[in-house]
Amino acid sequence: MLLINAIFLVDKLRPVVPTVLLTGAWVPFASVSLGLGPISWVIPRKSWLWLNNRLYESYMRLCLFVFENVAAPRIHFYGDVEELQNRKESAIVLSNHQTNVPSLVDWVIIFMLSARHSSSGFEYGLRFLMKYVIHYAPLYGWYTVQHGFVYVRRTGFISDPLHKQFQYLRSLPEPFWFHIFPEGTRFNRRKPKPIEESIQFCAQKNLPQFKNVLVPRTGGFIMALNELRNELACIYDVTIGYSQTRLPNRNGIAPNMFEFFSSPTEEKDLHLHIRRYEIKDIPTSTENVKQWLYERFIEKDRLMQTFYEEGRFPDLVIQNAPHPPLSRHLLPFLVYVGALVLPIFSSNIRSVYLGTIAMSPILLAWLHIRGCV
Numbered sequence: 001m002l003l004i005n006a007i008f009l010v011d012k013l014r015p016v017v018p019t020v021l022l023t024g025a026w027v028p029f030a031s032v033s034l035g036l037g038p039i040s041w042v043i044p045r046k047s048w049l050w051l052n053n054r055l056y057e058s059y060m061r062l063c064l065f066v067f068e069n070v071a072a073p074r075i076h077f078y079g080d081v082e083e084l085q086n087r088k089e090s091a092i093v094l095s096n097h098q099t100n101v102p103s104l105v106d107w108v109i110i111f112m113l114s115a116r117h118s119s120s121g122f123e124y125g126l127r128f129l130m131k132y133v134i135h136y137a138p139l140y141g142w143y144t145v146q147h148g149f150v151y152v153r154r155t156g157f158i159s160d161p162l163h164k165q166f167q168y169l170r171s172l173p174e175p176f177w178f179h180i181f182p183e184g185t186r187f188n189r190r191k192p193k194p195i196e197e198s199i200q201f202c203a204q205k206n207l208p209q210f211k212n213v214l215v216p217r218t219g220g221f222i223m224a225l226n227e228l229r230n231e232l233a234c235i236y237d238v239t240i241g242y243s244q245t246r247l248p249n250r251n252g253i254a255p256n257m258f259e260f261f262s263s264p265t266e267e268k269d270l271h272l273h274i275r276r277y278e279i280k281d282i283p284t285s286t287e288n289v290k291q292w293l294y295e296r297f298i299e300k301d302r303l304m305q306t307f308y309e310e311g312r313f314p315d316l317v318i319q320n321a322p323h324p325p326l327s328r329h330l331l332p333f334l335v336y337v338g339a340l341v342l343p344i345f346s347s348n349i350r351s352v353y354l355g356t357i358a359m360s361p362i363l364l365a366w367l368h369i370r371g372c373v
Contacts, residue, residue, distance in 0.1 A: 018066040019257060021336070022104070028339035029059055030139040031356040033146075046173060053124035053174075056147060058332040060111050060123035065329035067108045071261050073268040075112065077318040080236075080276040088118040089233035090175045092224060094293075096213050096240055096300055097181035098188070098254035105260050106186075109240055109270065110179050115324050117177075125176045127169065129220050135364075135373050139356070142363035145372050148176070152220055154184070161373050166227035177236075178224055182216035182293060189252050207294055212252065212304035216297045218290045225282065225289060232279045239300050241307040243269035252308065273303055273313040 032055060040048040067073075093113075099105040107128070114122045128144075132153040135141035145151070150165045169176060185194050198214040201207075207215065225232075244255040244267055260268065283289050303313055343350040367373050 016258075018070065018261065021340070022063060022066060024340050025059060025062060025336045026139045026143075027353050027356055028336065029055070030143060030360075031352050033143055034356060034359070049172070049174070052147070057121075057124040058335065060114070060126065061329045061332040062336050063104070063108055063111055064115055064123070064324065065326075065333040067105075067260075068112060068323045069326055069329055071268065072265060072323070073260075073270050074265065075270045075272065075321045075323075076312070076316065077321055078271065078273040078313040078315045079317065080274045081116075081272075081317050083276045084113065084236060084274055085116055085118070087233075088122060088175050090228075090231050091177050091234045091236050092221070092228070092232060093177050093179040093236045093238060094182055094221070094296065095179070095238040096304070097183045097186045098240065098242065098245075099256060100186055104257055105242075105255060106181070106240065109272065110177075110238070112270075113236075113238065113272070113274075114177060115328075121324065121328065122175075122177065125174065127176055127178050129178065129180045129224060132373070135367070138360040139363070141373075142360070142367060145367050148172070150178075150224070151373050152223075161371055162223065163227070164372060166224070169228060170231055175233075178228060180221055180224060182218070182221050182297070183214040184217040184220075185214070186254070187212070187214050187252075188254070205294075208298055208301070210297065210301045212308065213297055213301050216293050218293055221293055222286060222289050229279060229282075234279055235277045235282060237275040237277065237296050237300070239273040239303045239313065241271035241273070241304065241313065243267055243271070243311070246308060246311060271307060271313055273315070 033052075036051060036055070039051070093110060095106070095110065097106055110126065111123060114126050117125075127148045127150070129150050129152060130144070132151045135145060135151045141151075145165070148165060148168050150162060152162065169178065187195070189195070194214055199209055201215045202209050242254050244250060244259065244263060245252045247267065255263065283292050307313055343353055
């Protein structure tokens, strides 16, 4: 009986382990980043970017080890996935939004796509448009601003910090992806207020009523497009469908991290529909860009309706796609696990980590002093 209880407890704790690992890994990650900082003063910028990219990539691949190799969802690709796989290019990536920040699942799906962008993967190239409040997250907020994430307030854009971040992205000597959730908040049937507000907005603007997505907020997308257009090759429009949202009593409610890990494999299918739009085909006037984005979400709403009714999107290209090789993700996992175990045996490492944690408010204050947020 004791053994049965132990097995049951381990199974119940299974989702807790990745949460602790992915959160705790930010301490050694930030410690290494702080240690590498002075190197940027004495080596060429291209060499520094290469080092920083490898560090960022290591954490992204840790996430992919947890969400792909451990959770092992079945992934199905629709639409223009072959173009995504065969090119390495700068792009804005748009997607619908169904899970909240602690769950990470929507974000990690974009990681999964970046890992399949070109033969060698592209995790280091990902940047995100994020809610302003997230930059307060200890260590995470400080580093991601340094790496080119853009944080925006709902009450209005403060131009100088945003221009600085976009200038950084424009100065990169390498391709990048800039991801945006245009809805601004997640679509969740348990929270009817944003859905009601979306319906009211559609009525005011004579738009079709969205049933499965929220009306997109156009400001962040227009700003990013205006700032980055000359560097972009295309826009990828991604529609995400979770098989768990079709289960009885789910009613279109996306899984959180715990549900994603705890569900049986046959319930963890991910359906990803991709459309690629050449940047030269995107309108230039503000009103036409707004209409273009509304049209993408009208189509996205139709795609989601098809998914809920049929369990799939149209234009299937790859069914049950293979996961990236374990060899790509295993080493980062082992390194971060080792880094988290080291303080148990080394007082020096403990001191370094405690010092990194203690510096978190100072680093945040430094971002504000420099006018980065």
